[in-house]
Amino acid sequence: MTEPPVERRKHPRYPFQSDVEVQWGFEVLGALITDISAGGMFIATNNPLWVGATFTARLLLGEPMNIHCVVRRVLPGKGMGVLFTDLDDATKKRLQDLVKMVSE
Numbered sequence: 001m002t003e004p005p006v007e008r009r010k011h012p013r014y015p016f017q018s019d020v021e022v023q024w025g026f027e028v029l030g031a032l033i034t035d036i037s038a039g040g041m042f043i044a045t046n047n048p049l050w051v052g053a054t055f056t057a058r059l060l061l062g063e064p065m066n067i068h069c070v071v072r073r074v075l076p077g078k079g080m081g082v083l084f085t086d087l088d089d090a091t092k093k094r095l096q097d098l099v100k101m102v103s104e
Contacts, residue, residue, distance in 0.1 A: 011037035014102045023066075024055040031079070033059070038099050040072065040083040048080035057082070065094055 016036040020043060022029040031045040041057075049055060049071050059065040073081035084095065 011039040013037040016102045019060045021058040022055055023058055024049060036099060036102065038096060040081060042079055042081050044079040046077055048074045050074060065091060067091060
């Protein structure tokens with residue numbers, strides 16, 4: 001019998017769907033967030049970036065929110081798991097409020 005995989009995430013993730021724009025260089029790609037945590041999110045896209053790529057995610061809810069991200073995991077043809085980076089205090093607070101809302 002095999003052991004279940006060890007959970008390496010620092011923050012629990014929650015199902016969440018929202019449109020997002022991936023702003024990478026001069027490109028803007030439309031995609032969909034499928035889950036979110038206090039530390040990152042999964043972005044569903046047929047054309048994910050590569051592990052280590054950095055970009056700005058623009059969450060399109062209410063007042064749009066720009067979040068700097070780095071790709072940590074890629075599922076080819078499905079999407080990418082990203083980590084939030086360089087969050088200013090206002091963005092960090094908005095994300096915490098969003099995660100709290102979707103976790104209830």
